[in-house]
Amino acid sequence: xxxxxxxxxxxxxxxxxxxxxxxxxxxxxxxxxxxxxxxxxxxxxxxxxxxxxxxxxxxxxxxxxxxxxxxxxxxxxxxxxxxxxxxxxxxxxxxxxxxxxxxxxxxxxxxxxxxxxxxxxxxxxxxxxxxxxxxxxxxxxxxxxxxxxxxxxxxxxxxxxxxxxxxxxxxxxxxxxxxxxxxxxxxxxxxxxxxxxxxxxxxxxxxxxxxxxxxxxxxxxxxxxxxxxxxxxxxxxxxxxxxxxxxxxxxxxxxxxxxxxxxxxxxxxxxxx
Numbered sequence: 009x010x011x012x013x014x015x016x017x018x019x020x021x022x023x024x025x026x027x028x029x030x031x032x033x034x035x036x037x038x039x040x041x042x043x044x045x046x047x048x049x050x051x052x053x054x055x056x057x058x059x060x061x062x063x064x065x066x067x068x069x070x071x072x073x074x075x076x077x078x079x080x081x082x083x084x085x086x087x088x089x090x091x092x093x094x095x096x097x098x099x100x101x102x103x104x105x106x107x108x109x110x111x112x113x114x115x116x117x118x119x120x121x122x123x124x125x126x127x128x129x130x131x132x133x134x135x136x137x138x139x140x141x142x143x144x145x146x147x148x149x150x151x152x153x154x155x156x157x158x159x160x161x162x163x164x165x166x167x168x169x170x171x172x173x174x175x176x177x178x179x180x181x182x183x184x185x186x187x188x189x190x191x192x193x194x195x196x197x198x199x200x201x202x203x204x205x206x207x208x209x210x211x212x213x214x215x216x217x218x219x220x221x222x223x224x225x226x227x228x229x230x231x232x233x234x235x236x237x238x239x240x241x242x243x244x245x246x247x248x249x250x251x252x253x254x255x256x257x258x259x260x261x262x263x264x265x266x267x268x269x270x271x272x273x274x275x276x277x278x279x280x281x
Contacts, residue, residue: 030093032057032185032216033078038087040073040240047073049240051087055185060207060217062227064251065237071220072113074237075187078218079103079110091185104130107184111191115174119163123154126162127177148176152206168199175203179210186210188219192226204230228252 031054040048048070055061063071076082078089080098089096091106103109109130117126124145131141149155152172157165162173171194178186188207192200200223207230211217221227227234228248236244236257244254251257 034090062231069237070240109178109183110187124158192223
């Protein structure tokens with residue numbers, strides 16, 4: 009897939025006075041419980057316009073719960089979520105209207121619909137910032153290397169191309185805040201490199217990007233800041249280099265030397281079990 013800055017960047021690039029503006033996403037003191045289980049405990053972080061922030065941590069750390077809370081899919085016990093300085097909408101149409109778009113781990117495509125029809129779905133709820141719907145869709149499909157597949161049923165495509173369709177559907181609304189849930193999952197090295205280029209282009213255009221990802225090399229390549237969760241708690245937050253060197257992160261997620269051996273990350277241990 010080929011990327012260009014004019015196609016994937018949002019229409020509303022970050023203004024010169026962005027430093028004086030509220031964060032595009034503010035999560036403050038977020039606590040979520042399911043029965044007697046505390047999934048998130050006092051989680052706080054921000055994502056600014058034009059910034060890419062990654063949420064990482066072992067399986068079950070609460071990363072996707074953060075996404076679901078931002079999107080109003082789970083009830084919060086305490087805390088505040090604000091988008092662009094205003095309370096986060098709780099409905100899908102409200103989120104789209106506030107400039108929030110999300111991809112899913114499971115893609116969520118309609119296999120019987122064509123690529124074009126899948127990408128048009130969110131535009132039935134929100135009008136893009138410029139150009140007609142058809143113009144915007146064709147532009148995004150071309151940018152992601154999907155222009156020649158617009159008429160193909162989504163269910164017939166290889167997995168990497170299906171991932172691109174899901175990304176195109178998120179980008180077509182020209183979001184101000186893009187939530188990416190494991191965007192590199194199941195992709196090979198070449199596709200991950202192309203994905204990284206797309207994320208950088210979107211961020212450079214002024215869009216705030218929050219991503220959940222287990223592919224650590226991809227995270228360290230694209231993220232401006234990294235927030236590390238473990239058992240629902242934030243145990244580290246900083247630049248990729250700062251987080252990589254944090255002893256608590258090494259112990260919980262990246263692995264630490266023990267008796268001369270390297271401890272495997274939690275995901276690897278679970279897969280081998």
